[in-house]
Amino acid sequence: MTSSTVPVLRVDNVWKFFGEHPVLRGISIEVAAHEVVVLIGASGSGKSTLLKTINLLEPVNDGQIFLGNEDITDPRVKPDAVRAQVGVVFQHFNLFPHMNVLANVTLALRQVHGQDRATADARGRELLARIGLADKANEYPDRLSGGQQQRVAIARAVATDPRLLLLDEITSALDPQLVGEVLDLVRGLKESGSTILMATHEMGFARRVADRVVFLKDGVIVESGTPEEIFDRPQHPATKEFLARVLNPLG
Amino acid sequence: MSSTESTARGTAEFIPSGIELGRRRHRRAQGTRSVLISVVSTVVFAAVVLGVLFNSTGWPQVQASFFDGKSMVNSLQPILIGLWLNIQVLFFAALGVAILGSLLAIARTLRGPIFTPIRLLAAGYTDIFRGLPVLLVMYLIGFGVPGLNLFERMPAQFWGTIALILCYSAYVAEVLRAGIEAVHPSQRLAARSLGLSHAKTLRLVVMPQAVRKVTPALMNDFVSMQKDVGLISVLGAVDAIRAAQIQVAQDFNFSPYVVAGILFVLLSLPMIRLTDWFTARAQKREQIGGAV
Numbered sequence: 001m002t003s004s005t006v007p008v009l010r011v012d013n014v015w016k017f018f019g020e021h022p023v024l025r026g027i028s029i030e031v032a033a034h035e036v037v038v039l040i041g042a043s044g045s046g047k048s049t050l051l052k053t054i055n056l057l058e059p060v061n062d063g064q065i066f067l068g069n070e071d072i073t074d075p076r077v078k079p080d081a082v083r084a085q086v087g088v089v090f091q092h093f094n095l096f097p098h099m100n101v102l103a104n105v106t107l108a109l110r111q112v113h114g115q116d117r118a119t120a121d122a123r124g125r126e127l128l129a130r131i132g133l134a135d136k137a138n139e140y141p142d143r144l145s146g147g148q149q150q151r152v153a154i155a156r157a158v159a160t161d162p163r164l165l166l167l168d169e170i171t172s173a174l175d176p177q178l179v180g181e182v183l184d185l186v187r188g189l190k191e192s193g194s195t196i197l198m199a200t201h202e203m204g205f206a207r208r209v210a211d212r213v214v215f216l217k218d219g220v221i222v223e224s225g226t227p228e229e230i231f232d233r234p235q236h237p238a239t240k241e242f243l244a245r246v247l248n249p250l251g
Numbered sequence: 252m253s254s255t256e257s258t259a260r261g262t263a264e265f266i267p268s269g270i271e272l273g274r275r276r277h278r279r280a281q282g283t284r285s286v287l288i289s290v291v292s293t294v295v296f297a298a299v300v301l302g303v304l305f306n307s308t309g310w311p312q313v314q315a316s317f318f319d320g321k322s323m324v325n326s327l328q329p330i331l332i333g334l335w336l337n338i339q340v341l342f343f344a345a346l347g348v349a350i351l352g353s354l355l356a357i358a359r360t361l362r363g364p365i366f367t368p369i370r371l372l373a374a375g376y377t378d379i380f381r382g383l384p385v386l387l388v389m390y391l392i393g394f395g396v397p398g399l400n401l402f403e404r405m406p407a408q409f410w411g412t413i414a415l416i417l418c419y420s421a422y423v424a425e426v427l428r429a430g431i432e433a434v435h436p437s438q439r440l441a442a443r444s445l446g447l448s449h450a451k452t453l454r455l456v457v458m459p460q461a462v463r464k465v466t467p468a469l470m471n472d473f474v475s476m477q478k479d480v481g482l483i484s485v486l487g488a489v490d491a492i493r494a495a496q497i498q499v500a501q502d503f504n505f506s507p508y509v510v511a512g513i514l515f516v517l518l519s520l521p522m523i524r525l526t527d528w529f530t531a532r533a534q535k536r537e538q539i540g541g542a543v
């Protein structure tokens with residue numbers, strides 16, 4: 001990363017409280033274009049909360065978040081305009097059950113980006129073909145398997161070519177044999193140049209897909225680095241302890 | 252097990268086994284038997300009821316004053332013309348209820364301190380109009396409002412339609428509000444994170460799901476309204492009931508009321524059947540686990 005290029009995302013000393021309880025305590029992260037950054041950390045460490053503040057679903061209590069050059073924590077910024085540039089996939093599929101797969105994927109194209117139906121449908125079908133679900137375009141979400149639903153959710157998030165993709169534990173509601181197909185899709189996105197910030201409990205996947213891994217504990221970044229640095233040569237005792245626990249839960 | 256058998260199993264061709272064919276024969280025989288039993292029991296039951304009715308001492312008088320064939324035939328045409336007015340009122344009232352009911356429901360779900368007065372107004376409105384008898388609202392609107400001389404003269408059915416809209420919007424708003432609250436918050440979140448505005452989230456994501464969830468209840472309200480359109484007769488509108496009343500006064504015979512009653516039932520039957528069908532279907536989907 002050269003110092004002259006502006007990162008896609010820059011989180012600068014962000015604090016977030018729920019009541020008296022601090023959940024994020026001075027978090028700073030940068031994500032450069034085409035970079036995949038993976039957040040790891042115990043349950044309750046603040047991964048989801050951080051992703052929500054970036055999508056403006058939760059207001060920050062201090063610090064700034066920049067999308068490109070724009071400070072999106074500025075109260076004058078329109079949240080809808082920010083969200084239109086950021087794709088999000090949650091742990092649960094959250095597809096719209098009353099719309100078929102194609103309508104789910106094209107909703108934002110039509111209703112936020114003002115594309116006509118034909119253009120949006122063409123883009124939607126192309127995406128569905130890419131994720132191997134071209135024949136499911138007219139199905140309703142409840143007739144798809146969990147893995148297929150999650151792939152549609154990802155297609156819906158990338159349909160508008162967002163500058164940044166936020167993925168929050170997108171495989172944790174899936175059976176083990178379905179996890180693979182979703183992770184393959186994320187790898188495909190990485191190869192095609194998406195910029196991704198994701199939270200996951202899948203350490204094996206984090207290692208394979210991440211350019212950088214960030215370990216969070218109690219709302220603080222304890223350690224960050226390449227997958228090799230974090231997984232093979234962790235420096236901080238907390239990181240070692242966390243990895244020992246998740247990699248060998250019975251030991 | 253021979254090898255030919257196992258390869259036959261592997262092919263896509265399905266040939267039902269002797270056991271399956273036996274099961275099918277048994278099911279068919281059972282089906283025929285239960286149809287026969289239900290037909291026989293229905294016929295016997297109807298025969299007993301009608302036998303008791305026709306053999307009661309008062310039956311000839313009742314038949315003469317409620318089931319007089321000539322009076323029924325004579326009254327049919329004016330009552331049908333009246334019923335057409337009921338249907339028109341029903342149409343406009345349903346339209347008005349859909350609009351006002353949705354607005355009230357949305358008003359009650361608005362969050363944030365700025366909306367407090369709107370929310371309170373909507374809550375007060377639904378409380379009052381759910382408590383007031385429709386007939387009373389008919390009188391108050393139909394005779395009270397024209398008395399104010401604020402508007403030019405409107406026909407009775409106009410005020411009747413307004414009264415129906417006022418009452419039924421309150422019921423429908425409550426049903427819709429329950430539906431809106433039953434839509435999972437993550438749906439709203441998912442819509443907002445796609446960049447959809449608050450209004451579009453409501454219109455494209457929340458309301459369609461809310462309406463689906465409460466469709467059986469809404470259909471029941473519609474069936475109720477279908478008969479309450481008959482109340483516009485108290486304002487002097489010549490609807491089916493009023494037309495029947497006029498015929499009753501002419502013939503000194505109550506049969507026209509029976510005609511009007513039958514017509515109202517016929518009018519509501521399709522909707523009632525549709526409601527049952529829809530509820531059954533929704534239940535079946537629920538059992539399969541259709542919710543995402």
Ligand SMILES: Nc1ncnc2c1ncn2[C@@H]1O[C@H](COP(=O)(O)OP(=O)(O)OP(=O)(O)O)[C@@H](O)[C@H]1O
Binds near residue numbers: 023041046048050
């Ligand atoms: N809306 C909220 N109100 C109050 N507290 C909250 C809220 N959302 C999260 N928290 C708290 O913030 C802390 C961090 O939650 P968060 O969901 O960010 O954790 P996480 O790292 O995503 O955990 P997991 O791995 O289990 O998903 C938790 O202690 C949680 O109880």
Ligand SMILES: [Mg+2]
Binds near residue numbers: 047048049
């Ligand atoms: Mg989480």
